[in-house]
Amino acid sequence: CPGTQSDLAGKASSCQGCPNQKLCQSGQASTDDPAVAEVAERISCIRHKIVILSGKGGVGKSTFTAQLAHVLAQNENKQIGIMDVDICGPSIPVMMGLDGHQVVHQSASGWSPVLSENNVSVMSIGFMLDGPDAAVIWRGPKKTGMIKKFLCEVDWGDLDYLLIDTPPGTSDEHLAIVQYFKEAHIDGAVVITTPQEISLVDVRKEINFCKKIGINILGVVENMSSFVCPKCRKSSEIFHASTGGASVMCKEMNVPFLGSLPFDPKLAQCSDEGQVFISSHPESPAVASLQQIVLS
Template structure:
């Protein structure tokens, strides 16, 4: 019986939905939706009309994905936490390290990857090998439904089956070539797109002898406040139900950090005025210039940064990770330079020539002087981003070593 949610093993059968009746024959059985055990099941009508047997697309997907070493699904149960920002910057950073990287945008209704990679207006081309992704750099390829829309403001109003069909096309028809990492930017939630991408990647890996995981793992993004953490807990449980390993959690927007010279300072005084308009004018006085002068005099030759916890002090991701037994990859602050980089479609990381010339914090300023980032050079986000990327590489390298060890023992 076809599941409307994540299927979990029941009675030793992986294709039995959690809400199925006892003695369910399984969603792929010829008796699905027809047997006596199906009477009264909420999935009966779906199972009776759903195609039976193995998915015919899995063989083609397996052939494509066999050339991709690691698949990283960037997930979150909550919208607006910065999944696309993390996906884009993770892809940029991995490519900067010399890896062959692909970035797949499966947010069908809200594709923002073309904007964040500076690829607006690009189109997909096809050849005998399949669809050709759009390249940002020689080792960074991108695919998104955004490249297919005649108008960037066009609304994509699709039901689940059509979304699922396009995701399968992306997996089986895009000629990625040999990739070290395929980063998948997913929409929020735990529904059609997430089930499809997970089942396709795992099914393809199992069919090619790669095991249930097949080099696929999740990076989960959250923000510090409880309203996000509640939904992200559901995402962690989704990963566990479908057997998807979680590399760790990224806490995005973890406090506001900005250079002091970009801050505005006000002196607020009590007013005895009874007029609301006069009171507003008298209560707040702009003292930015005076404060900036005092700071420059007191701390000459250094850059000062302001830091404030916007949502909650200390964040909630660390507590959630401790409760649920998943790693915390790191905390990305609200850096104005990160937002500017996303709008400009660029990496926040400095170019190699800028890094060699400027060094340290100046490298971020060198990168910020290009591509519309002159006003806001990324600074505070660079170190935590690189630490997160380092942990991702370390964990995937560890998975490679474990797989090689198992293969070696099997050969012996």
């Protein structure tokens, strides 16, 4: 979508089939969506909003989001929320040990997010599906409508951090987040990549997307950067960084590099089983890297 303020509003190829095409084309489309102010008021008690992005699928966005929540939740005085806006591929419920919670309770104050730990709450469309194999076949407007509900109708309460897990790319879900957080303000984005160039190509596009729409880039995390042998502690390269990896890309694009996460098969196992990796395997090099990234 070129946006209602663009000269191409209602005229671009992407506008074909949109129910608001004629309204945008006439120049009468309102740029002041009332939901923007409603979202700002509804989540005014959330101190920090961080969006997890990547232009590439399969690089570990949801895994990083879940682990970041666990690390932040080690401080029992902090309240953490995860909003899963990967509408077509929600994996956060499984990773947070909430698979099977298909009922979202509603009270006078709105939908209640599902508690993963005492100080971690989660909202995902995965809780509303008939089963784990149910497919979500929705066009953009319906996805945008669900994200609006997550922001306006969920009783998030008083949070220190809201982590927003997104699908890969720069599509409807990302534009909806930018639109609805216009007055609520996102602190910034953490961009996830892997070392190989095929991943960095798409991540460069994501970084330029953030710069173009005004999202502050908190930094880039290079996931699955190496494998550390649990016996000899020798590090081996998994994906060849033919152009220097994420650290070189960050220098070229003038964005912060937060650090690298080594690959640990136990992390993948914990994610599948909904276990807290940092508690189950505190000796893993990945745990030390995670904690260092959070501190940075």
